[in-house]
Every structure is written in structure tokens, then in C-alpha cells.
Amino acid sequence: MFMGKRTLTAIVLCLLIMQANAQISVMKLIGNNTKDYKIGFGAFIKTGLPVSEAADVTFELGANIFFMSGYGTQYGTIMCPLKAGYRHTLNGTGQGFYVEPQVGYNLIGITSLPSETGENIDLKYHGVVLAAGAGYMFTIGRAPFDLNLRYETVVAHGGSNNFVSLGISRIISFKKRETEY
């Protein structure tokens, strides 16, 4: 019964993604003192501009949120990175496996923490964003999708927020390759 519900939920979610061109990911903060954070979620808009048969220049605007364990949605971290990347497919066709380094800027970074006395501490920052990702681009029917795994870091104030992300997205491209019809 539980398995049936899960499968149904997955199918509904896939249909929603296909219809909404949604781009979503699950994330985990890693590094020192990150054990207090739950699994995070991200939503992003990513587009690609083909520059060769094998590669695209990509642009991505995202919003990532990580809540702290034990505090509901009261405390956590939000980051909104704007990134440019170079997505290179390994077989040179613009489909299949790819690698993608990205650089960018964190437009908004807010971390809200409880103090020892129970008061809120709100920290605001920006910072440079670096990311390295790999993924697989495929089509379901005529809809192109991108399943990707990424390591990303936001560097600011002498520290860094690091996380790994597993995402799926409907590919949005500004133009088609010559080999696409």
C-alpha cells in the first residue's frame, strides 16, 4: 500500500515537473558544524545557449533553503546564487553525460540562528559561488530532461557554505542545435 502511494506520488511529481518546466533539487550542507541542518531544497531556473555541438553556456538562478533540525522553519539558511557555466557533453552530441563547472555570485544569503539566550541572530552575506557538476541529459517523449549531481560552495567573510545537490530539471534552451529538429 505504502509502495503504491509512493509510486503514484512519483508519477504525479514527474507529470507536474513536465508540465511546469520545474527545476528542483535536494541538497545537503557539508563541512564543519553542518549536522544541525536538515536536507535542503532548491528551485532554480536554468537555461542553456549552445555554443557548439558538444557544449552550452548555461545561466542559472536558484534559491536554496536549509532548515535547522528541531526548530521547524524558524531557523535556517537561504542562498540565491546566480551562476554561469560551461556544460560539455562527453560524447560531443549535446546529449548524454556531461560535466559542468560554474561560477557566479550569491545575490542573497541569510542565515538565521538561535542565540544562547534564545534570541534570533540574522546574518546576511553575499559571496562568490563556485560549483562543479556532472549529469545526464535525456528525453522522455519529446521533453528533454537533465539529471545532475553538483558540488557547490559559496565563499564569503573568510568562510564557505558547501553543499552537494541532486537535481532534476526540464531543459530550457534559447535555441536548437543544427542537428536538432
Added chain:
Amino acid sequence: MKFYLIIAAITILLPSCLKQSIPDAMLGISGKQTKITATLRYEINGNLVSITVEDADRQGPGIHTLECVKSSNYVLSGITSSGDFVFTFFTDSLKVGNYNYTSSYGPMYVTTFQGKAQYVYGPTDHMSFNVTTYKDGHISGNFSGQLTPVITPGFPNNIYGVPGSVSIKNGSFTNVPVAY
């Protein structure tokens, strides 16, 4: 292909050199926070009382289970399953050494045992604390004492039981954080 792998490796390795998260860096918290376990143990009339607090430096907001708070004096307090335990170091600068409190200074509440408050009250009652280490904001040491139970609490005067009938032995405390 090598080019992309090198870029990916640099991207991963460079931030790994930064040991702090951004919030920790902004708050000046050291990168790798170690958990310090604080303990308080003693036998009261042969009954073992024990408190263990993992990650004693981060006991969160509200009531802390075990700590030593600096005000005009230093007050060591712990919350046990049977009640609380309190001892005041009457000094404005806590150091390694012996701290004794006798009934000649007046009655002083220490703990609750078998539902009765226990005081330094009788003529031979005392609490003797020995702070053996005070390092990085944490104190450790040992203690013993002799107390008198309150039979009937009252104001302004309690009615006490047999003087010196409650003994505290083999007391020890480790890594108790000192808070300011």
C-alpha cells in the same frame, strides 16, 4: 577532458581549505567545534547521583543542566533526577584551590534528597570543594560535605532534622563550563 576535471578538482579543493562555514566565520566561531562532556557525580548517604551533559558548551537557551555561572560570586548548579544541586564559590575570581563553606557563615541550601531540602546548618556541617583545574573556561575537581535535612520548611525559620545526618562523599565534577 582533463581541463574540465582540473577545474572541477580546483573548485572542490579550494573551498575545502576554508575550515569555517560563513555563519561561523561571521560569528568568530572556530571551525571544528569539539564536544565537551561535563559531569557531576556524588554519593549522598550512599546513593549515587550522576549528571552527564554531552556538548556542555551548547546547552541551548533556557535552563542549563550543569554549569557554573559568574555573577557577584560563582554558582555551580546541576539539575539531577531528584532535584537540583547548588554550591556557591564565594569569590570574585575563581581559581584552582580549596573552597570551604561551614555553618558558621549561616544556613546554605545545597540539594534535595528523598524529597527533603538539605542545608549546611548543623554545627559540624560543611561543603568542601577542591577545584583542581580551571582551563579554557571549564572547571574540574572534587568535593565532599555534611548536611542537615529540613523536616518542615518554614519562614523565616525552617525546622531541621538530625544535624549532620546526611553525608556527601566521593563528589567529583569535570569540564563544567563557566558562564559569564
